[in-house]
Amino acid sequence: MVYRTNAMICTCTNCISNGALQVKDALEKEIKKQHLENDVRVVPTGASGLCVKGPILVVQPEGIFYQLLTVEAVPHLVEEHFLKGRPVKSLMYVPPGEEAPIPNIRDIPFFKNQRLIALRNRGLIDPDEIEEYIARDGYRALAKALTSMTPEKVIAEIKASGLRGRGGAGFPTGQKWEFCRASPETPKYIICNADEGDPGAFMDRSVLEADPHSVLEGMTIGAYAMGGTQGYMYVRAEYPLAIKRMKRAVEQARDYGLLGKDIFGTGFDFDLDVFQGAGAFVCGEETSLIASIEGQPPEPRMRPPFPAQSGLWGKPTNINNVETWANVPVIINWGAEWFSQIGTDTSKGTKVFSLAGNINNAGLVEVPMGITLRQIVYDIGGGIPNRKSFKAVQTGGPSGGFIPSDLLDLSVDYDRLQEAGAIMGSGGMIVVDEETCMVDMAKYFLEFTTSESCGRCNACREGLQAMYQILTNICAGQGKDDDIELLEELAPAVKDGSLCALGRTAPNPVLTTLRYFRDEYEAHIKEQRCPAGVCKALIAYSIDPEKCKGCMLCVKNCPQGAISGEKGQPQTIDQEKCIKCGACHEVCKFEAVTVR
């Protein structure tokens, strides 16, 4: 059947929680009601990117972008757009601070400034249908590799492309493949690390939900290049939809003979199982992930030997991250020369980031390496909401660090970010505004790594705990004069004394906040003051009688009944009863509740 128009509705986890499935049903029903079912096809897609505006509908081929859809809005939308051909302005995207809507997805700055390789099919295909992937050149690279390239040539191509691991460490992918290919033992295992454990990161979830076959194809090409026969897709348990879509993709690939025996009639065999994690951050570390699949307690082990020599069940094993695998088919199709023209000298291609926190356009972005943080935060991200000011951007999650505003022109590149004390990481990018306390953030990440430390190395187990305790004391107003020095002494000890990347990088959030926001630590310790107004022991809420209109909204929202006063008159807060939850500050429409 040939349709006039495709209504591409995003059905990622984000949009589903905003009601995308109900909107999709309503859309289908209304299209039928208007007798348009032979003209308009409703296609469920994976994440389209601008997650904060979901549910999202993009009408193709025109590319009209609709956002924040509700079931109630659907009848009007269908009648106007699909029946009468009049796009509905009230449902379009309006840039922050502007009034004119932008109808076409290609003109919206959030999308316009991105460059898609790993996310090439986002919003354009139904992830549950392999034919749609194939129609977008899917599995062409696999056919090319299997029928016209030797394994050595595939590895040479990946090496020449300059592709580096997108999981965070940035190791050259081609070189890693070469090590595994050179290992004489068999069988060899090919693993995709989709144990996206960094809090605040959702790139891998989005790729798996939007385009599972791109990862499968990449892995199969890798298996051919390295001589692998069995693959594992290790997905974290917190991503049920990604697991479901990936399992379906594997079945379809098997049905089409793209996985299994004698792929493309070339005699090459490769099959794959989807493995569901059970909730342990350290499993993102490759040796720990291997132990997890083996059914051992997932503790990291010493390297060497590297998994390329001795991995799963002691056999040569190659592990790459989701985004790395998704890049592979494109490199094979378009060639290393094309790929290596994108990016900087040492960082080639693009990087996917999940942009979240205090930012207007929270969502999934893919940008060429070398772009500045300022372009990501402002041109793509649309800046900071609620008239607040930018304070820092956090990359690399618990292993990364904070980059302050005066480094906003830093270019996104493995090495530049490392120099600034942060890391590229797997792609979590959290923007924080002036109301975020950097000591509290350091404490937050240390609380995370302390509880996720497997406990094997003393330095990580005890050292992080000691650092966490110091940070807790500082936030509680019990900081001591030499606490900063003690933190600076403990951090390198933890780094040096830890076996795996968890411990070796866990002090980074503390070190970068100390490097760029030392004055905040000092204010907590010496002046008993939390400049951002976050640390409860050091703040008090009060109501400015000049600004308060006596609307009583804060009174209604106070869980303690601590606010009192006459209606229409300024209110007051009883400091004895106040638990400093901040509810009054959040609901006040007149900015009358102040934090000191």
Add this chain to the structure above:
Amino acid sequence: MADENQGELTARLTPILDRYEGRRGVLVSLLQDVQAEFGFLEEKVMSTVAEALKLPLSHLYGVTSFYSQFYFKPRGKHIVRVCTGTACHIRGAPAIQARLEDELGICAGETTEDLVFTLETVNCVGCCALAPVVTVNDRVLNRREQRKLSGWIREQRAP
């Protein structure tokens, strides 16, 4: 009586054990299925599995206790999770957690005595653009839906 229970236990376990028979790298998956069947990993279930797999019980505990998503105590009918990912943290997760702990009368990680609710924190559910989020029985609630949460909790409690 004890044998009868054991018989029923074995009957429920057998199809799961059969499914993974002779396969490597399936211990975690097998135990996930066992947990899905029984709700949590009770000691007698674990020892039956250990015996069937010819593995020491201590090994099974060593593996399962490492992960946050294996449970050794009964859990509530409804699982409420507060996401404590970075984006959720800076956008108010601690206050949400405090409020839910107060409303449910339990701390995160605990289950109400009537076994209706379990409250947990989760490191990140990857819905950072909607932050702060709460999940109820694996369904992610955005901020608008969270406003209905208190009412829903009261409804579930009503006799």
